[in-house]
Amino acid sequence: xxxxxxxxxxxxxxxxxxxxxxxxxxxxxxxxxxxxxxxxxxxxxxxxxxxxxxxxxxxxxxxxxxxxxxxxxxxxxxxxxxxxxxxxxxxxxxxxxxxxxxxxxxxxxxxxxxxxxxxxxxxxxxxxxxxxxxxxxxxxxxxxxxxxxxxxxxxxxxxxxxxxxxxxxxxxxxxxxxxxxxxxxxxxxxxxxxxxxxxxxxxxxxxxxxxxxxxxxxxxxxxxxxxxxxxxxxxxxxxxxxxxxxxxxxxxxxxxxxxxxxxxxxxxxxxxxxxxxxxxxxxxxxxxxxxxxxxxxxxxxxxxxxxxxxxxxxxxxxxxxxxxxxxx
Amino acid sequence: xxxxxxxxxxxxxxxxxxxxxxxxxxxxxxxxxxxxxxxxxxxxxxxxxxxxxxxxxxxxxxxxxxxxxxxxxxxxxxxxxxxxxxxxxxxxxxxxxxxxxxxxxxxxxxxxxxxxxxxxxxxxxxxxxxxxxxxxxxxxxxxxxxxxxxxxxxxxxxxxxxxxxxxxxxxxxxxxxxxxxxxxxxxxxxxxxxxxxxxxxxxxxxxxxxxxxxxxxxxxxxxxxxxxxxxxxxxxxxxxxxxxxxxxxxxxxxxxxxxxxxxxxxxxxxxxxxxxxxxxxxxxxxxxxxxxxxxxxxxxxxxxxxxxxxxxxxxxxxxxxxxxxxxxxxxxxxxxxxxxxxxxxxxxxxxxxxxxxxxxxxxxxxxxxxxxxxxxxxxxxxxxxxxxxxxxxxxxxxxxxxxxxxxxxxxxxxxxxxxxxxxxxxxxxxxxxxxxxxxxxxxxxxxxxxxxxxxxxxxxxxxxxxxx
Numbered sequence: 001x002x003x004x005x006x007x008x009x010x011x012x013x014x015x016x017x018x019x020x021x022x023x024x025x026x027x028x029x030x031x032x033x034x035x036x037x038x039x040x041x042x043x044x045x046x047x048x049x050x051x052x053x054x055x056x057x058x059x060x061x062x063x064x065x066x067x068x069x070x071x072x073x074x075x076x077x078x079x080x081x082x083x084x085x086x087x088x089x090x091x092x093x094x095x096x097x098x099x100x101x102x103x104x105x106x107x108x109x110x111x112x113x114x115x116x117x118x119x120x121x122x123x124x125x126x127x128x129x130x131x132x133x134x135x136x137x138x139x140x141x142x143x144x145x146x147x148x149x150x151x152x153x154x155x156x157x158x159x160x161x162x163x164x165x166x167x168x169x170x171x172x173x174x175x176x177x178x179x180x181x182x183x184x185x186x187x188x189x190x191x192x193x194x195x196x197x198x199x200x201x202x203x204x205x206x207x208x209x210x211x212x213x214x215x216x217x218x219x220x221x222x223x224x225x226x227x228x229x230x231x232x233x234x235x236x237x238x239x240x241x242x243x244x245x246x247x248x249x250x251x252x253x254x255x256x257x258x259x260x261x262x263x264x265x266x267x268x269x270x271x272x273x274x275x276x277x278x279x280x281x282x283x284x285x286x287x288x289x290x291x292x293x294x295x296x297x298x299x300x301x302x303x304x305x306x307x308x309x310x311x312x313x314x315x316x317x318x319x320x321x322x323x324x325x326x327x328x
Numbered sequence: 329x330x331x332x333x334x335x336x337x338x339x340x341x342x343x344x345x346x347x348x349x350x351x352x353x354x355x356x357x358x359x360x361x362x363x364x365x366x367x368x369x370x371x372x373x374x375x376x377x378x379x380x381x382x383x384x385x386x387x388x389x390x391x392x393x394x395x396x397x398x399x400x401x402x403x404x405x406x407x408x409x410x411x412x413x414x415x416x417x418x419x420x421x422x423x424x425x426x427x428x429x430x431x432x433x434x435x436x437x438x439x440x441x442x443x444x445x446x447x448x449x450x451x452x453x454x455x456x457x458x459x460x461x462x463x464x465x466x467x468x469x470x471x472x473x474x475x476x477x478x479x480x481x482x483x484x485x486x487x488x489x490x491x492x493x494x495x496x497x498x499x500x501x502x503x504x505x506x507x508x509x510x511x512x513x514x515x516x517x518x519x520x521x522x523x524x525x526x527x528x529x530x531x532x533x534x535x536x537x538x539x540x541x542x543x544x545x546x547x548x549x550x551x552x553x554x555x556x557x558x559x560x561x562x563x564x565x566x567x568x569x570x571x572x573x574x575x576x577x578x579x580x581x582x583x584x585x586x587x588x589x590x591x592x593x594x595x596x597x598x599x600x601x602x603x604x605x606x607x608x609x610x611x612x613x614x615x616x617x618x619x620x621x622x623x624x625x626x627x628x629x630x631x632x633x634x635x636x637x638x639x640x641x642x643x644x645x646x647x648x649x650x651x652x653x654x655x656x657x658x659x660x661x662x663x664x665x666x667x668x669x670x671x672x673x674x675x676x677x678x679x680x681x682x683x684x685x686x687x688x689x690x691x692x693x694x695x696x697x698x699x700x701x702x703x704x705x706x707x708x709x710x711x712x713x714x715x716x717x718x719x720x721x722x723x724x725x726x727x728x729x730x731x732x733x734x735x736x737x738x739x740x741x742x743x744x745x746x747x748x749x750x751x752x753x754x755x756x757x758x759x760x761x762x763x764x765x766x767x768x769x770x771x772x773x774x775x776x777x778x779x780x781x782x783x784x785x786x787x788x789x790x791x792x793x794x795x796x
Contacts, residue, residue, distance in 0.1 A: 047344070047345065048366075049366055049368055050391070050778070051388050051389055051390050051391040051394070051498075051778045052343040052344060052390065052391035052392060052776075052778045053388070053390075053391025053392075053394060053498040053499065054391065055391065056391040056392050056431075056435075056498050057391075057498065059435065059439070059480070059483065059484070060484050060487050060497070061484075062484060065477075065480050065481065065484070066480045066484075067476065067477045067480050070451075070452070070453065074452075075451075075452040076452045076453040077452050077453070077455070079340075079453050080338055080340050080341075080342075080345065081340075081341065081342075081343075081439075082341070082439065082453040083340050083341070083452075083453045083454070083455070084340075084341075084443040084448055084453065084454040084455070084456070084457035084458075085340065085455065085456040085457060085458070086336070086338070086339060086340045086341070086458075086763045086767050087335075087336045087337060087338070087339070087762075087763040087767075088335075088337075089456050089458065089763070090338060090340050090456075091338075092456070093455055093456055114367075117618055120618040120619075121366065121367045121368075121616070121618065122345070122365070122366045122367075123345065123347070123365035123366070124338065124345060124365075125337045125338040125345075125347065126335060126337040126347045126363075126365070127335070127337070128335060131365075159388075160368075160373070160385070160388040161368050163373045164373070164376075165372055165373070165375075167369040167372055167616065168367060168368065168369065170368075187388060187499060188391065188498055188499065241689075241691070242504060242509045242689060242691065243507075243509040243510075243686075243687035243689040267491050267495070267496035267497065268484070268487045268488045268490070268491035268496065268497055269484065269488050271488055271491050271492050271519075272491050272492055272493075272494075272495050272496065273495055273496060274495040274496060274501040275495075276495060277493070277494065277495035277501055277502040277509055277510040278502070278509040278510060278511075278687055279495060279501040279502055279504070279509050282384060284499075290381075290384075290385060290388070294377055294378065294381050294385075295377065295378035295380065295381055296378075296380070296381050296384055296385075297378075297380055297381075298378070
């Protein structure tokens with residue numbers, strides 16, 4: 001029901017002294033609730049080339065806790081980490097889920113996609129016929145999904161898995177898919193950013209993204225802008241060493257060029273974050289992490305030798321995969 | 329029943345990606361190839377970088393055991409810079425490391441292991457659970473499935489404790505070479521004591537009791553998945569100004585005889601791994617060869633005096649006299665739960681010994697050495713980092729993870745590694761159990777294939793200095 005109609009209805013029964021108004025509103029409300037708040041997001045989660053730190057980070061979510069996310073927010077249909085089924089039974093679930101929820105499920109990819117040698121450096125499963133590479137699986141599932149969410153910096157931009165010399169030709173998910181990918185970066189992701197993005201998809205649809213595909217809600221301003229030690233920076237009062245209480249810029253802090261709300265949000269039930277323990281932010285949400293952040297303890301102006309120099313992520317797509325069909 | 333080939337892929341509920349090929353003859357597993365199917369090449373990534381980057385960068389090898397990579401990289405840097413570690417830093421370091429062990433063990437038991445033995449609710453992510461051999465009654469099933477939720481909280485609290493001192497988790501920030509960057513203040517100590525109190529209560533009330541119940545109903549698993557009893561540990565929880573003492577001693581256990589590990593007896597074996605030596609890369613250099621005939625995994629074999637060795641809580645608990653038992657699937661599970669409890673007691677003790685004060689960090693800036701090697705035990709076994717450096721730049725960085733030991737492929741002589749040995753000879757009495765039984769055996773090793781997939785390439789007999 002439109003807002004105007006709702007107001008009109010309320011006005012119409014405004015003078016009623018019995019329960020007529022409630023009788024009119026309740027069914028509408030019930031209908032609204034059944035259509036709008038009961039939806040659980042069907043999720044297929046692929047682990048590709050990363051350290052598995054993002055599924056661990058996800059387990060650290062508080063309010064909602066992991067079990068509440070499973071019960072109230074998502075139907076985690078396929079996940080190498082959590083699913084009870086194994087072997088062919090797990091692959092059967094994957095195939096059935098894609099058919100049952102085609103165009104409706106959210107694909108979460110955790111890890112970079114190796115593209116060298118046809119992607120042989122990451123095989124998510126083997127069948128008697130062939131190896132299913134991460135590249136095969138992401139290409140297939142990416143075309144069938146409603147949303148694609150890259151969790152962590154490896155999946156978003158290549159991250160540590162694509163660090164120089166990148167022997168495996170690993171790239172972020174966005175490079176191998178011809179569609180929008182929501183990049184929820186971080187090494188690992190802060191569970192709030194990921195669960196918050198899922199909540200946005202469930203309740204309000206696609207979140208507003210920045211120019212490298214990250215939800216502005218979490219990555220829209222820099223660590224530097226929100227840092228508790230900003231007053232030290234403004235007074236040019238820099239730490240002489242790690243462990244000091246002054247500004248960490250001198251110790252390699254990447255805060256000025258890192259989009260993230262770490263200083264306010266903090267980590268693991270919001271208890272701390274790197275600068276709070278007297279160490280620099282190392283820019284783990286950035287598109288060129290880790291190569292753009294090293295040496296970690298050298299100040300920003302002196303960082304990065306030529307071979308690791310940061311570049312804005314290019315618009316061009318990576319090598320194209322031949323088929324978007326079901327590889328099984 | 330004639331020879332059957334079973335492809336068990338993917339093996340779920342673990343860290344990383346794993347496939348296993350099994351041959352079954354007359355109802356018994358006669359051959360097993362465990363195959364790690366991802367490769368990242370971390371040691372190459374380390375080359376050319378400032379050596380102090382190792383603490384943060386190597387943590388990115390593994391999500392579930394990140395802290396221990398940072399820890400061993402810090403020990404290595406302590407050696408290279410000749411740092412002296414203050415007493416407060418020693419306690420803080422071990423508290424941070426121990427918190428990650430608690431997180432790992434609790435999550436392994438409940439999130440990864442529990443659905444092997446307990447009927448979970450019929451909803452995602454537990455759909456199509458194979459309950460053909462679930463032996464608990466309805467009440468116990470419901471109760472233990474409920475403890476999954478308690479484990480969610482207890483493992484989160486373990487990481488909260490870690491983050492309180494380490495800044496975040498995974499990939500903590502404050503455990504560095506030279507000490508720890510965080511100040512142990514009374515508010516943090518109090519908060520941490522409250523957290524460890526909760527975690528300890530969880531382990532006592534749920535984890536130990538649940539382990540006992542499962543081991544009672546699945547007693548036959550005290551004879552399934554047995555290994556030959558060759559154990560290796562580098563010891564756990566380092567103390568001393570030079571990291572020279574270790575609380576839980578390590579060793580090499582073979583034929584009931586415990587000896588000190590000698591690092592010069594460790595050898596790689598790439599016979600069945602997707603790697604080749606390349607002359608053009610110089611002596612000893614290897615490179616990935618994904619199409620190598622006869623190879624089946626990205627995990628390189630690692631041998632000690634030419635033999636395969638197993639690591640993990642069972643090795644540690646056995647060597648330190650906390651556990652006497654066998655070498656089976658259930659022994660590994662019981663030892664892990666026991667270790668979890670012992671660690672909660674240690675953390676509480678260490679927290680009480682902390683003296684409130686300034687951050688106990690003193691990093692020297694002049695390098696004392698240009699090569700070094702450091703070892704510790706990680707959650708699932710022995711871990712080694714070594715580095716050759718030139719003016720603080722890494723020339724070569726080598727990592728031997730626990731998974732390289734436990735998930736070793738067959739060596740040049742065809743000898744099987746611990747997991748393959750545990751699988752071979754196992755009875756698979758019916759087709760419904762073709763994944764269930766191997767899955768239980770494999771998971772008892774707490775597989776972490778993210779850790780397996782890194783190139784190590786150590787020239788033997790070239791490193792003399794060893795940290796113990």
